[in-house]
Amino acid sequence: MQTVMSTLDPSGTTRLSPSVLPSLALLHGELRMLHGLSLHEYLVLGVVGAAEGRAVPVAELTASLKESGTRMTFVLKGLQAAGLIERDRRAGDRRTVEVTLTRVxxxxxxxxEGTARTWLRGHADLQPAG
Structure with a gap:
């Protein structure tokens, strides 16, 4: 099994090997076409779903996905408009916004998740050795 490699370019930025990027684009396309989700939206839903019913603070989401608050707010607004999440202020601390999955x-x-698992099995050469 081939491992996914990353390299450090002269600017100090870590880059994925070129063969991984087209594959991620294909997964993004599958998720978009079959489920109406971008790869990023899928990742956000995955983090919220992993909380198993617990409301996830937006700050926790941004930290988990190493994302800016502005970008996360944009993604969450779209997911909320699609009826996939609910965003509410935490009782007792109105400054904290929390996210939960809806039934939908x-x-x-x-x-x-089923699509991603099937896709990854078909592209096992992209999975890290371990």
């Missing part, structure tokens, strides 16, 4: 969001995540 949980179902969409399960379907997308």
């Amino acid at each position: 969001g949980r179902a969409r995540l399960a379907e997308a």
